[in-house]
Amino acid sequence: MTRGSAGAAVLVLVLVPPLLTSNPFLLHLAITVLLWTLLGAAWNLLGGFAGQVSFGHSTFFGVGAYTTMILYLKGGLAPWYGMVLGGMVAVLVSLPIGLICFRLRGPYFSLSTLAVAEIVRLVALNWEGLTNGPVGLLITTLPRVVWGGWTLNWESKVPFYYMIAILALASMLATYRLSRARLGAYLLAIREDEDAAESVGIDTVRAKVLTLALSAFFTGLGGGFYGLYFRYVDPDAVFPIALSVEMVFIAVVGGLATVIGPVIGAVFLTTIGEMFRERFLVGHLIFYGLFMMLVIRYLPEGIWGGTRRAWAKRP
Amino acid sequence: MPLLTVADLTKDFGGLRAVSRLSFDAEPGEILGLIGPNGAGKTTVFNLVTGFLRPTAGRILLAGRSVVGLRPHAITRRGIARTFQVVKPFPRLSVRENVTLAAFSHEAARGRAERLAAQVLERVGLQDKLDSRAADLTLGEQKRLEIARALATDPRLLLLDEPMGGLNPREVNAACALVEQIRADGVSVILVEHVMKAIMRISNRIVVIHHGEKIADGPPERVVNDPGVIAAYLGTRVV
Amino acid sequence: MLRVEALEVAYGKIQALWGISVEIPEGQIVAVVGANGAGKTTMLKTLSGLLRPMAGRISLDDRRIDLLSPAEIVGLGVVHVPEGRKLFPEMTVLDNLLVGGYPAGARSRRPQRLEHVFTVFPRLAERRRQLAGTLSGGEQQMVAIGRGLMAGPRILMLDEPSLGLAPIMVQEMFGVIAEINRTGVTVLLVEQNTEHALALAHRGFVLESGRVALSGTGRELLASPQVREAYLGL
Numbered sequence: 001m002t003r004g005s006a007g008a009a010v011l012v013l014v015l016v017p018p019l020l021t022s023n024p025f026l027l028h029l030a031i032t033v034l035l036w037t038l039l040g041a042a043w044n045l046l047g048g049f050a051g052q053v054s055f056g057h058s059t060f061f062g063v064g065a066y067t068t069m070i071l072y073l074k075g076g077l078a079p080w081y082g083m084v085l086g087g088m089v090a091v092l093v094s095l096p097i098g099l100i101c102f103r104l105r106g107p108y109f110s111l112s113t114l115a116v117a118e119i120v121r122l123v124a125l126n127w128e129g130l131t132n133g134p135v136g137l138l139i140t141t142l143p144r145v146v147w148g149g150w151t152l153n154w155e156s157k158v159p160f161y162y163m164i165a166i167l168a169l170a171s172m173l174a175t176y177r178l179s180r181a182r183l184g185a186y187l188l189a190i191r192e193d194e195d196a197a198e199s200v201g202i203d204t205v206r207a208k209v210l211t212l213a214l215s216a217f218f219t220g221l222g223g224g225f226y227g228l229y230f231r232y233v234d235p236d237a238v239f240p241i242a243l244s245v246e247m248v249f250i251a252v253v254g255g256l257a258t259v260i261g262p263v264i265g266a267v268f269l270t271t272i273g274e275m276f277r278e279r280f281l282v283g284h285l286i287f288y289g290l291f292m293m294l295v296i297r298y299l300p301e302g303i304w305g306g307t308r309r310a311w312a313k314r315p
Numbered sequence: 316m317p318l319l320t321v322a323d324l325t326k327d328f329g330g331l332r333a334v335s336r337l338s339f340d341a342e343p344g345e346i347l348g349l350i351g352p353n354g355a356g357k358t359t360v361f362n363l364v365t366g367f368l369r370p371t372a373g374r375i376l377l378a379g380r381s382v383v384g385l386r387p388h389a390i391t392r393r394g395i396a397r398t399f400q401v402v403k404p405f406p407r408l409s410v411r412e413n414v415t416l417a418a419f420s421h422e423a424a425r426g427r428a429e430r431l432a433a434q435v436l437e438r439v440g441l442q443d444k445l446d447s448r449a450a451d452l453t454l455g456e457q458k459r460l461e462i463a464r465a466l467a468t469d470p471r472l473l474l475l476d477e478p479m480g481g482l483n484p485r486e487v488n489a490a491c492a493l494v495e496q497i498r499a500d501g502v503s504v505i506l507v508e509h510v511m512k513a514i515m516r517i518s519n520r521i522v523v524i525h526h527g528e529k530i531a532d533g534p535p536e537r538v539v540n541d542p543g544v545i546a547a548y549l550g551t552r553v554v
Numbered sequence: 555m556l557r558v559e560a561l562e563v564a565y566g567k568i569q570a571l572w573g574i575s576v577e578i579p580e581g582q583i584v585a586v587v588g589a590n591g592a593g594k595t596t597m598l599k600t601l602s603g604l605l606r607p608m609a610g611r612i613s614l615d616d617r618r619i620d621l622l623s624p625a626e627i628v629g630l631g632v633v634h635v636p637e638g639r640k641l642f643p644e645m646t647v648l649d650n651l652l653v654g655g656y657p658a659g660a661r662s663r664r665p666q667r668l669e670h671v672f673t674v675f676p677r678l679a680e681r682r683r684q685l686a687g688t689l690s691g692g693e694q695q696m697v698a699i700g701r702g703l704m705a706g707p708r709i710l711m712l713d714e715p716s717l718g719l720a721p722i723m724v725q726e727m728f729g730v731i732a733e734i735n736r737t738g739v740t741v742l743l744v745e746q747n748t749e750h751a752l753a754l755a756h757r758g759f760v761l762e763s764g765r766v767a768l769s770g771t772g773r774e775l776l777a778s779p780q781v782r783e784a785y786l787g788l
Contacts, residue, residue: 182419189416192405198387199365199397201420201468205386352720353691400718453591480718483589483746483785511721550722 010172014165018158027157029274031229033266034161034168035222040250040262041171042218047248048256049184050211051191052102055244056113059097059120060090060216062238064223066124069137069233078143080163083224090220091213098212102205105194114241121239136234139227160229167225171218175259178214187211188257219247242285249288253295255302264303316379318343318472318503319364319395324373326359326527333359335527336373341472346494346504348518348535350511352548356527357507358400361474365397366390377472392420396470398461400477400507404449410436410460411445417467432467439463439493454481462493472503479510491517511549515539523548555580555740556601556632556709561610563593563600570596572764573610578709578757583731583741585755585772587748587785592761594744595637598711601742602634603627629659631708637717637744639698643687647678650686650697654704663706671700674730692723699730709740716747728754748785752776760785 017030039061046052064086071082101112124131131137145152152159178184186207189197198204227233246269254265272291276284299306317340326334334356341347349357362368364375366387375383382390405413414432415425422428436442439459444452449460458478465473475494479487491513498504498517508514514521514535521538523531525547531538538544556578563571571593578584586594599605601612603624612620619627628634641650651671655664672679675696681689686697695715702710712731716724728750735741745751752758752772759769760781768780775781 182423182425185412185416185419188408189405192407193403195367195387196399196403196405196464197416198367199391199399199403200417200464201388201391202416203386203388350720353693353718353723354689455590477718481590481714481746483587484748485784486590509718509720509724548720548722550725 036266043247044251046215049187054113056117058243060219061223064220068224079228086224087220090216094216124235139231255304261304320376345519348514348521351524394471396465397474406450582756585751585758588761593764633707635702637713648682654701711742
């Protein structure tokens with residue numbers, strides 16, 4: 001399968017579903033999968049390629065969500081523009097975070113990102129002037145959009161579907177481009193041995209900061225979309241540790257440093273989420289941990305990575 | 316002008332003075348041997364020169380320009396490359412990719428960088444292992460890979476940290492020939508080593524460090540017969 | 555005392571040892587030399603139970619040991635001092651040595667053995683409270699060998715004890731090994747420092763690509779033209 005035909009297949013697979021069904025539950029499921037794909041792919045850039053395991057990506061998600069909501073509710077800026085700005089604010093936030101956390105390596109780095117995420121959540125909870133604190137922010141009506149003579153129907157899931165589909169595709173394209181670029185190769189070197197990477201002339205700080213910014217941007221976009229789609233945002237919805245863990249789960253289970261991995265991981269996560277949501281509210285975290293351990297032990301390259309390898313080995 | 320000047324170099328770790336007012340030069344076109352007992356500070360000197368550690372005091376100049384305060388990647392780009400005492404390959408990447416990454420430091424296009432990497436790997440004799448995983452190589456091959464990776468950054472000065480450790484005498488001979496070839500190609504070398512046969516054979520000059528201080532500096536025959544050096548490092552005979 | 559018969563060992567699909575048969579007589583120093591990747595460390599790891607052979611047998615005094623666990627093998631007096639020292643760097647010299655005396659059989663004799671180790675290595679007695687990671691390479695090697703001695707070995711298997719040591723330390727190390735052998739411990743010595751190892755050993759054999767290429771007394775091998783050319787670089 002050539003690059004072009006694979007790309008076309010993906011495009012078709014993604015854009016077709018709303019034409020096949022108008023069942024709102026199925027579309028909602030598809031939207032969920034695509035949102036998780038976006039988030040998993042975003043995390044994968046830093047965690048899969050560069051090997052920097054962040055447990056605090058909810059920071060960027062929440063920043064993106066809140067930026068979008070605040071700019072719309074208090075400034076009247078349409079949420080699709082707010083989404084992009086949300087991504088950019090996430091990038092800005094990622095710079096000081098990188099400055100502090102990248103001084104640490106391995107598990108210490110991971111713990112520091114976790115700490116930052118918690119701090120940000122508490123700030124959002126308490127800075128009521130900006131965020132409305134625990135009450136949260138609510139969008140009652142989305143702006144009227146008219147194209148030609150045709151008004152966009154916000155009651156339907158379809159416009160949201162296409163929006164998130166485009167974002168998810170963008171993140172996968174970005175992953176693909178990164179994997180072919182020099183920066184992608186540098187990140188793999190950093191993942192293998194950071195000191196050795198420095199010693200062959202790779203500016204590891206610059207590489208990590210750039211990748212974190214890219215990762216934060218896409219995560220922030222996802223947060224903005226969340227606000228736009230669910231229309232309600234509060235600190236526990238957009239800054240919880242569980243969300244950060246789920247992003248790690250998707251990338252690890254799906255396949256680190258791959259383009260398709262996050263899709264598979266997202267499907268898994270959503271399926272499991274649906275199965276467990278009714279029964280255990282918090283218990284699903286335990287299940288994620290268990291599943292991740294199994295994958296790491298028996299299928300360390302994730303489902304997609306393992307499949308690729310098995311395919312390559314066939315007689 | 317010397318290629319590398321180290322002047323009054325000092326490094327303290329809390330209360331421990333690891334390197335003490337060390338001064339020496341490395342001239343262009345020479346192999347400088349750096350020897351001394353374990354814990355004398357040799358690897359610390361390498362770490363200071365390549366930017367992995369910051370000096371407490373003193374100067375480090377490459378062709379007259381200070382490199383103190385630069386990060387390791389910048390120092391590599393200025394022309395100082397190194398190997399590590401315990402080999403640090405990129406284990407899950409191929410031999411070819413290991414060296415291509417280094418070639419990127421001065422060759423932006425992937426195609427050209429890969430060709431350059433292949434050339435360097437041929438020089439060290441790893442041309443048949445291009446697609447092997449670095450982790451799967453033997454120790455001797457990994458040491459050669461490390462040298463190839465350093466050479467691919469097109470250095471003026473190459474710092475080798477115990478490249479012969481773990482090699483048997485025949486492999487040591489091959490490694491010596493390689494280092495001499497590197498010198499012949501115009502790259503100066505500073506060689507930390509315990510295998511005296513190698514140091515004696517290929518060094519133009521030897522600097523001896525003990526407790527972070529220089530205790531001898533001169534041609535091999537003179538240094539090796541210096542009573543202080545014999546007492547501190549060599550014992551009674553040189554194998 | 556230790557007999558190896560037709561040993562075949564593989565790492566997954568890659569075979570490292572092909573039908574190795576050797577005998578290590580009691581009370582002697584036996585040297586194993588050869589190129590990198592020839593299988594020397596693999597052989598030691600199989601003898602100490604860290605690797606399982608695919609075929610062949612290993613016997614200690616006619617008792618089969620290749621099916622035992624590494625801990626059981628240590629209990630029988632076969633002690634492996636691995637390559638690269640592998641100390642516990644954040645523990646003191648004393649604690650590192652005491653850990654060596656942990657196995658149930660050795661614990662009762664721990665205090666005497668500790669005294670013995672400090673006699674063999676006086677420098678360690680001076681540094682007993684120092685963190686092992688802060689010692690020089692030669693001192694660390696002493697701790698590694700001392701730790702091995704704490705288990706009260708009948709046979710001590712050393713993997714590259716001279717690696718990374720200054721020449722003066724190398725001489726001291728080999729002196730210590732000779733001393734240990736004189737107290738009755740059999741020594742199996744894997745070394746890249748071919749000349750020193752063969753000069754010291756009673757017997758030796760040369761491994762090449764996982765097979766025994768040559769064997770003989772230390773002196774015979776040192777004089778053999780093949781060894782001189784291939785391994786002594788002469």
